[in-house]
Amino acid sequence: xxxxxxxxxxxxxxxxxxxxxxxxxxxxxxxxxxxxxxxxxxxxxxxxxxxxxxxxxxxxxxxxxxxxxxxxxxxxxxxxxxxxxxxxxxxxxxxxxxxxxxxxxxxxxxxxxxxxxxxxxxxxxxxxxxxxxxxxxxxxxxxxxxxxxxxxxxxxxxxxxxxxxxxxxxxxxxxxxxxxxxxxxxxxxxxxxxxxxxxxxxxxxxxxxxxxxxxxxxxxxxxxxxxxxxxxxxxxxxxxxxxxxxxxxxxxxxxxxxxxxxxxxxxxxxxxxxxxxxxxxxxxxxxxxxxxxxxxxxxxxxxxxxxxxxxxxxxxxxxxxxxxxxxxxxxxxxxxxxxxxxxxxxxxxxxxxxxxxxxxxxxxxxxxxxxxxxxxxxxxxxxxxxxxxxxxxxxxxxxxxxxxxxxxxxxxxxxxxxxxxxxxxxxxxxxxxxxxxxxxxxxxxxxxxxxxxxxxxxxxxxxxxxxxxxxxxxxxxxxxxxxxxxxxxxxxxxxxxxxxxxxxxxxxxxxxxxxxxxxxxxxxxxxxxxxxxxxxxxxxxxxxxxxxxxxxxxxxxxxxxxxxxxxxxxxxxxxxxxxx
Numbered sequence: 001x002x003x004x005x006x007x008x009x010x011x012x013x014x015x016x017x018x019x020x021x022x023x024x025x026x027x028x029x030x031x032x033x034x035x036x037x038x039x040x041x042x043x044x045x046x047x048x049x050x051x052x053x054x055x056x057x058x059x060x061x062x063x064x065x066x067x068x069x070x071x072x073x074x075x076x077x078x079x080x081x082x083x084x085x086x087x088x089x090x091x092x093x094x095x096x097x098x099x100x101x102x103x104x105x106x107x108x109x110x111x112x113x114x115x116x117x118x119x120x121x122x123x124x125x126x127x128x129x130x131x132x133x134x135x136x137x138x139x140x141x142x143x144x145x146x147x148x149x150x151x152x153x154x155x156x157x158x159x160x161x162x163x164x165x166x167x168x169x170x171x172x173x174x175x176x177x178x179x180x181x182x183x184x185x186x187x188x189x190x191x192x193x194x195x196x197x198x199x200x201x202x203x204x205x206x207x208x209x210x211x212x213x214x215x216x217x218x219x220x221x222x223x224x225x226x227x228x229x230x231x232x233x234x235x236x237x238x239x240x241x242x243x244x245x246x247x248x249x250x251x252x253x254x255x256x257x258x259x260x261x262x263x264x265x266x267x268x269x270x271x272x273x274x275x276x277x278x279x280x281x282x283x284x285x286x287x288x289x290x291x292x293x294x295x296x297x298x299x300x301x302x303x304x305x306x307x308x309x310x311x312x313x314x315x316x317x318x319x320x321x322x323x324x325x326x327x328x329x330x331x332x333x334x335x336x337x338x339x340x341x342x343x344x345x346x347x348x349x350x351x352x353x354x355x356x357x358x359x360x361x362x363x364x365x366x367x368x369x370x371x372x373x374x375x376x377x378x379x380x381x382x383x384x385x386x387x388x389x390x391x392x393x394x395x396x397x398x399x400x401x402x403x404x405x406x407x408x409x410x411x412x413x414x415x416x417x418x419x420x421x422x423x424x425x426x427x428x429x430x431x432x433x434x435x436x437x438x439x440x441x442x443x444x445x446x447x448x449x450x451x452x453x454x455x456x457x458x459x460x461x462x463x464x465x466x467x468x469x470x471x472x473x474x475x476x477x478x479x480x481x482x483x484x485x486x487x488x489x490x491x492x493x494x495x496x497x498x499x500x501x502x503x504x505x506x507x508x509x510x511x512x513x514x515x516x517x518x519x520x521x522x523x524x525x526x527x528x529x530x531x532x533x534x535x536x537x538x539x540x541x542x543x544x545x546x547x548x549x550x551x552x553x554x555x556x557x558x559x560x561x562x563x564x565x566x567x568x569x570x571x572x573x574x575x576x577x578x579x580x
Contacts, residue, residue: 004094007069007084011501014087016055016068022090023075032523039075039295040064042323054457055497058517065517067497069504076250077293080504110179110232111207113171117181118208120162121153121198130154132216133197140262141342146269151200155193155213162191180210180228193225199261201227201235201279204290206243209233212261236284239291240264240277246294248273253296256353258337259303259311266338270346272353281311283318297325299356303336313366316359320393327356360402363389379410387417391424446519447536448477453520454530455484456496456513461530462488469534473541476512483509 005013017034021027027034027050038048038059047061058065064074073083088095124130125137125147133154137147146152155162163182167173173189176182182189196213203209210227227233239257241264249255256275258264264277278287281302291298298319302308312328319326329352334340341349357365367385371378383406390399403421407414441449451469454461462485472478487502488494496517503509522529 005088007501008498010084010088010091010093010095011055011068011498013093014068014091015052016050016057016071016497017052019068019087019090020050020057020071038062038064054495056500056517063514063518065514067500069501075295107232109171109175110230111209113166113175113179113181114208114210114232116166116169117162117211118151118153118200120165121155121193121200121211122151124154124156125152127154127156129156136197136214136216142265142269146265149269150265151208153198153200155191155196155198157195159190159194162193163189179230179232196225201233201238201240201261202243203232203238204242207232209238210235234286235279237286238279239287240279241268242276242290244268245274245276249294249296253294254299255291255294255296256299256301257315258301259308260336260338263301263337266341267349270341270349272349278315281307281315283315288318288322291319291324292322297327299327299329299353300359301329301331301337301353304331304333304340305335308336309366312362316362317389320359323395326359328359328362329353329356330362360398364402364405373410383410383412383417384420387420388424390421441519443536444540445474445477447533447540448472448474449516449519450522450533451530451537452477452480452484452516453522454525454533455481455488456494456499456516457525459488459492459494460527461525462494464527464530465534469537471541472537473544476508480509480512480516 017027020036023039025036025039027036028046032051032053034050034052035046036048036050037043037046038061040059041062041064043059043061048057048059048064050057056065056067057071066074068087069080069083072078072086073080076083076086078086085095125134134147137152142152163176166176166181167189173182173184176189177184181192183192193211193213195217196215199212199214200208201210201212210230210233212227213225215223215225226235229235240261245255245268252274254274256267256272258267258275258277259281261277264275267273267275300312300316300319302312302315309330312330316326316328331337331340331352334343337349340352364386367382367389371382373379373382386402386406390402393399399421403414403417406412407417451461451465455465465481466485472481483503483506484494484499487499491498500510500513503513
């Protein structure tokens with residue numbers, strides 16, 4: 001009985017063509033390879049090549065490349081081992097390695113402290129002292145199971161409780177202060193959060209990194225108090241509830257984005273589980289990367305006030321610039337999604353989400369605000385704003401539809417609108433254009449890249465390299481060659497797909513392998529070509545040795561040693577000295 005396949009066996013049994021097409025990515029056979037739309041960038045014509053013989057893929061446009069595990073890892077945005085498990089499941093193969101989340105050992109102490117704080121606050125919600133806090137949560141239509149799911153808690157009125165617990169465990173005041181759990185007034189440390197309902201904030205991996213604390217006493221200065229940013233908590237790197245929502249986001253290919261933590265909680269407990277909340281009203285670059293990595297459309301459902309409307313525009317435009325399909329839900333009557341579901345019901349929310357506005361329609365409505373479009377001046381201003389906004393839109397279809405709508409609705413000649421768009425899109429004049437020149441690879445680097453590519457595909461090239469060259473002058477080439485040789489000796493065979501699985505966890509090597517794959521585009525690996533690449537490297541190495549010896553001769557003061565070096569130089573020039 002097979003207790004489970006190892007990684008190499010799963011890779012060999014998995015067909016990369018079948019796995020890629022399982023994601024509804026059509027592939028068309030052209031010659032020896034299949035071609036399809038690359039899912040890792042905005043691709044309009046098939047630029048991704050998939051080799052059934054090598055079991056690798058490569059995009060000629062964005063440079064994405066790898067084997068079946070790499071594809072799943074990047075497409076699903078999961079770890080390497082999680083990708084292996086997904087591939088195994090798709091192929092009906094057992095993979096019994098337990099998947100563990102990697103913890104950043106550098107910040108192990110901080111995560112440990114925050115986890116203890118979470119348990120402390122959550123356990124307190126079930127004490128008599130937390131009666132008012134519990135009532136607050138229940139009055140907000142949260143159930144006992146919801147309190148457990150979101151690990152909601154209570155910071156006691158006794159402002160020393162958490163501090164004493166942490167100090168008794170041996171944690172230093174400085175670390176606790178940096179994490180925003182305590183404050184140190186006149187060398188008298190005390191809890192930062194006092195008599196508040198605690199909403200934990202988790203990072204993308206599900207580790208608690210901070211808290212939002214809601215005051216129970218309305219006379220307090222701050223109704224909400226948030227953890228300060230620290231070494232493990234950067235609010236711009238997080239989307240609230242992402243670790244819970246991820247599975248449903250992948251299933252539905254849709255992300256619902258709301259403003260507040262309670263909005264996300266309310267939606268989640270009512271089975272709208274693909275919901276995340278912003279940690280503020282602006283969208284950071286890191287949050288954009290998180291959203292883009294899921295290749296899902298976005299439904300923006302921010303607060304139903306002027307600030308929420310303005311935030312919808314700015315966040316939507318940022319998403320639009322990144323070619324993310326964006327839809328908008330503006331809830332009527334209620335301020336936010338939380339109160340909307342409580343008062344209007346789940347069915348009303350289902351209807352709202354089922355009938356969103358396109359972001360284009362939202363913008364057309366937004367720019368009408370405070371304008372009387374019966375007035376020529378307001379109409380001109382409105383049209384110019386809409387067309388000016390289109391210069392940030394890359395999708396030509398969106399531009400065409402927008403212009404057509406403006407033309408039909410306001411009876412404006414479509415050619416005039418197109419001319420205005422051309423004017424808006426014309427780049428500003430520059431005094432002097434500065435060209436950025438990419439560093440060109442040397443003849444030696446190109447030859448070495450080809451040698452490594454050949455070696456990753458067949459052991460005969462590995463043996464010839466060891467016999468006739470055996471060494472690269474550049475460290476990264478040398479390191480990769482050593483890994484290839486080790487793999488070949490260990491397995492008595494080599495192919496690129498299996499080798500990529502072998503070095504998948506060695507980032508410094510893996511990234512370089514992807515570079516090599518993108519540099520080299522060879523289907524038919526010929527020994528004659530390989531021999532020529534070896535000669536190029538041999539000649540370059542000989543030139544370097546000659547240059548080094550000449551330098552040593554110039555600097556040598558001992559006549560006898562100078563004579564020895566000169567003799568060695570003559571021998572190298574004759575080709576008598578082999579590369580060591």
